[in-house]
Amino acid sequence: MENKDVVIVGGGITGLSTAYYLAKEGAKNIVVIEKSYLGSGSTGRCGTGIRQQFTTREHIILMRESVKLWKEWENNLPKSVHFRQGGYLWILKENEIDTYREYVRLQNILGVNSRIINKDDVKLIVPDINTDGIAGASWCPSDGNAYPFDTVDALRIALKQFGIPIRQFEEVKEIKVENGIIQQVITNKEKFNTHFVVNAAGFGARKIAHMVGIDLPLKLYRHQIAVSEPVKVFLEPMVVKGELYFTQTYRGRIIGGTDLDEQSTESLSSTDGFLPQFAKEILSVLPTISSLNVMRQWAGFYVVTPDHHPILGGTDLPGFVLGVGFSGHGFMLGPVVGKLLAAYIMHGTMYLPEANNLNLERFRSGRLIQEKAVIG
Ligand SMILES: Cc1cc2nc3c(=O)[nH]c(=O)nc-3n(C[C@H](O)[C@H](O)[C@H](O)COP(=O)(O)OP(=O)(O)OC[C@H]3O[C@@H](n4cnc5c(N)ncnc54)[C@H](O)[C@@H]3O)c2cc1C
Incomplete structure (x- = not known):
């Protein structure tokens, strides 16, 4: 049994970027759990594209920031992510x-x-x-592109330098909630006592959310x-x-x-x-x-998601945080989403106000924000 401040489920760009920005903010006692190898989900299968040519304020502002962060990653991560503005x-x-x-x-x-x-x-x-x-x-x-496996590997090395463990080939099987508070994440190998879980599980996100009784429109x-x-x-x-x-x-x-x-x-x-x-x-x-x-x-x-925007931030369950539902543009959003989720966990708010519009609540209230520039 281990005690962790934050458990991140998913070793794709969303989970690794969130861990990276948490570590940069000074969080030490966190862990990333990946059921296969890093990048084995959509991240390692993607088309490498990074663009700001979207049709909503939310996507354009997030992607403008993400391009800035891609440049920082290219310059500051321990190896090149091959970000190129072609x-x-x-x-x-x-x-x-x-x-x-x-x-x-x-x-x-x-x-x-x-x-x-x-x-x-x-x-x-x-x-x-x-x-x-x-x-x-x-x-x-x-706009441009970057290389997914170099990106994943650069983040892996950076996290190693911060002393953040990544547990590969380990699957989250259960999340225990008592009296409306997250208590434990149980994998096929370990139990983690924690009150914070980041659901960055990509195609597995709906299943992870079901573990705490939340249904995601994915x-x-x-x-x-x-x-x-x-x-x-x-x-x-x-x-x-x-x-x-x-x-x-x-x-x-x-x-x-x-x-x-x-x-x-x-x-x-x-x-x-x-x-x-x-x-x-x-x-x-x-x-x-x-x-x-x-x-x-x-x-x-x-x-x-029904409006082709991701679902970001907290839920009705305290400490259960979402970075899910990226359609065909989650690789490019990876840097900004990680930074936003880290800010949410550390300070209780995402630092770009537009990101707050991308909450889960919008599907209940019907305040959907339709993205029209969707490829593929
Ligand atoms: C063909 C294709 C082309 C694309 N092209 C682009 C593009 O050009 N640009 C772009 O920005 N986006 C593109 N995308 C979308 C992009 O790949 C995804 O949106 C992005 O990679 C999502 O990253 P993620 O980290 O959220 O999810 P993922 O990379 O899927 O990572 C989630 C991880 O969680 C793990 N996991 C799941 N369940 C569990 C569990 N129970 N326990 C532990 N681990 C678990 C999975 O194994 C997986 O590795 C493309 C996607 C595809 C399929």
């Missing part, structure tokens, strides 16, 4: 331009340097692009993704067109995915329908890569 090029048809111009207006008001560009400018950014049917793009040069959607063999780097931005997205990693691999309109599922298997669809879509935009070989394809979960 931009996001969101390709648009004629009938989409006006709508995206409105999104850009809000982004600019909130300090994000996005803009609408024409077809010729698109060609300057990605010379190989096929501009047939393209009217222009929404372009933000300060659905799992499988998303498939692939990487190519490496080639000399020629593509800096993330390119988005409809449901299709792709970029090139610092290792030279083209990584990307698209949506197959799959139903909510618990299965993580790849399917044979994905590659033909992805190849068709990506080659219509970038025909010059037709001879590249695909090295690997895999699937992961988008953990989706």
Whole structure:
């Protein structure tokens, strides 16, 4: 039996980032519990993208802050997370331009340097692009990407330096609550006395919340993704067109995915329908890569809320804290979410007021905040 001030469930970017910022705030007696290896959930399966081109105040302000923190991580963590600001090029048809111009207006008001560009400018950014049917793009040069496994590993090393234990291959099985207060977290290996639990369990978050009698409005959607063999780097931005997205990693691999309109599922298997669809879509935009070989394809979960915003902060149960429901944008939000949750635990409030709008209560009161710029 061990006593802990905070138990963090989940060794993806949310759990590790929360532990990192708690440690930076001086918390010492905390533990991260991960049922498999670090990054084995959605974090290690994601498309690496980091963008501020969203449509709500909440997402734009959180992501503007997160980009600032990504820069700090690149400079201050014990190893590079390969954060690169190669931009996001969101390709648009004629009938989409006006709508995206409105999104850009809000982004600019909130300090994000996005803009609408024409077809010729698109060609300057990605010379190989096929501009047939393209009217222009929404372009933000300060968006970018980072490498998930280097990020997870950099956080692991930082936590080790702070003396924070990470327990891998250990599963949380039960959370004991007595008289409305959390008492204990029980894993398959240990019992932890604690009054604070951070639910950063990704696709397992609903199950963790059920352990304390809370139902979370989360659905799992499988998303498939692939990487190519490496080639000399020629593509800096993330390119988005409809449901299709792709970029090139610092290792030279083209990584990307698209949506197959799959139903909510618990299965993580790849399917044979994905590659033909992805190849068709990506080659219509970038025909010059037709001879590249695909090295690997895999699937992961988008953990989706009804309004495509995460659920952050406290619950009716004192000490039960949520960092869940990130749809297809939880990797990019990782730094700011960790810092917000650490602030909530240490000081009782998240330091960006907009984050308070992303509470669980909004689903009871019906104050949903719909995000419209959802990819995949
Ligand atoms: C194909 C795909 C592409 C994506 N592309 C992007 C992108 O480009 N940009 C972006 O920002 N986001 C992207 N996402 C979304 C992003 O991957 C997730 O939102 C983010 O990684 C969530 O991180 P997390 O730490 O909250 O969850 P996870 O990384 O899933 O971590 C949760 C961890 O909790 C552990 N766990 C669960 N239950 C228990 C338990 N009972 N006990 C102990 N541990 C437990 C799991 O094993 C898991 O490792 C993508 C997702 C997919 C699937």
